[in-house]
Amino acid sequence: MSAIAASLLHKAATLVPQLAEREAATSQARRVSADTIAAYRDAGLLRVMQPRRFGGFQESFGLFARIVETLAEGCAASAWVYAVLAEHQWIIASMSLRAQEDVWADTPEAVASSSLGPRETARRATGGWRLSGRFPFSSGCHNAQWAILAARTEDAAGPTRVRYMLVPMTDIEIIDDWQVLGLRGTGSCSLRVEDAFIPDHRTVLLHDLNQGTTPGATVLPEYALLRAPRGFLVPFSLPNVLLALARRALTLVPAVQRTRLSRGVTAVAASEVMQMRLGEASAMIDAATTLMHTHRSKAVEMVEAGLPIAAIDVARARRDVSLIAQLVRQGVEMLAETAGSQHVYDVDPLQALLRDVQTIATHIVVARQPAMVPYGRLLLGLPTAESL
Structure with a gap:
């Protein structure tokens, strides 16, 4: 990791406490505050993938993904919005130089x-x-x-x-x-x-974005990201929020169960059923995290090395991220079931985590059928439709 990348990741980590402090207010306001966006700007986080010619860092998609996951430790919604705004710098950079100037020349x-x-x-x-x-x-x-x-x-x-x-x-x-x-x-x-x-x-x-043959790839030939099929990397963007949510739930639930008494008498932590459920939920979450980190890193390495990326590689990326989302949702829902009735209260922090996980699970990028069918079709030697 370059010194710039390490600095940006460190700055993201330093923002986590203030994002966590604002999380409830952000949810109530139904939007990310101007203060949070200003903090992102001051830290340079929104310019990770912006071209250098317009003052950006033109950094790795891998760094961007790690920043998303880090910010979500504080506030899922704030991290989600960061992921959208920062990743769209890639789309703008894929357009003509004139379009990039329209957006960034004066601002x-x-x-x-x-x-x-x-x-x-x-x-x-x-x-x-x-x-x-x-x-x-x-x-x-x-x-x-x-x-x-x-x-x-x-x-x-x-x-x-x-x-x-x-x-x-x-x-x-x-x-x-x-x-x-x-x-x-x-x-x-x-x-x-x-x-x-x-x-x-x-x-x-969209065809040119998915082929890495956009006008921006010609304008900025040294920027490897612009030559990458969009569908190969973009599945590794928003779902990073899921990993942080799952880890937060996995920290929260066992901490409560250690001292919980069933009907005020029996220590819940002594139950093998409780122990087994926590073990299974943690295994799902750990497996999802390992799969995401491993395949995300491999995809970034392929892009930055300029390796050929086949249709089966693109389909596999989305297939894997869909499975990751399924594992995370199952793990977090098992944790919620294990926690009992307490999370039905709006003030319980587990409820908010569960709602966010269930909402992310409806996003098209992790939907099972659009993710699994193209890979299955390619295994059968059939053509696939363009997506994302």
């Missing part, structure tokens, strides 16, 4: 939220596209200056294709609809766009 610390499910179709216009519609799940939108919106497009170049479109937040209305089970502090509201014009240079084809 080098600008960041973008997103809505990456292509629910709307953009209409061709002279020099660009016209886009209208509603775009949900835009985590960190209150903290962003831009949004990356996925849309289906169709032109003379071929059939309907998906493009990521960079839209300034001044052209967007935030709809306050984020009343949810978990990750309440992420502010993942829907965005409404009415006939916004997006010039061609502020778009990038």
Whole structure:
């Protein structure tokens, strides 16, 4: 690890206590505070993957992933928003130089939220596209200056294709609809766009992102990340929050059970059933953590070494992260079952951890069918559809 990387990781660790102190308020506010974003900026964390030519560190995806996992030790929602805003610097850097200048030339610390499910179709216009519609799940939108919106497009170049479109937040209305089970502090509201014009240079084809053949890869040939298939690394982004949540639950539950008395008489810790459940839950969480760290590191090493990345490698990454999420959810839910009825109270810290884990488990990047089917199809010699 470089001295810069070590310094950034250390700065992330120093923020954990203040994130933990703000966690309840962040959940209540249903968004990450300006103070937290300012702390990220002061520490340089949002610029980990931003190109050097715009003042960024152009650092490793592996460093970014470790920072996400570290911040989640303090506040899951704050870490989730960090993961979104910092990782989207990769997408912006994948666009044309002109698009990067639009975002960073006057505001080098600008960041973008997103809505990456292509629910709307953009209409061709002279020099660009016209886009209208509603775009949900835009985590960190209150903290962003831009949004990356996925849309289906169709032109003379071929059939309907998906493009990521960079839209300034001044052209967007935030709809306050984020009343949810978990990750309440992420502010993942829907965005409404009415006939916004997006010039061609502020778009990038999802196909090119997944092939590592974007305009940004030409602009910054020395930046290995921009030549990597997006689908190979992006599964290792947001799910890092799960690992920290699981470790927090694994610390919390045994500490309570050591002194707990069943009906005020029997020591719960003496029960072999309790001991077995804790052993099984910890095994699931440890297995998930080892799998994530091992495969995440291997993927980063392949990208940075410039090794060829095949479709089966991309499918395996998402398959593995889906399994990791399943193991974490099972482990944390077993811990909650072991803890008994206490976690039904809103003030119990385990309840918040459980809600966050269950909410993350609904995210498309860890969904079982979209993760497992492509790998199965490749094993059978069948083609797969483009995703992520």
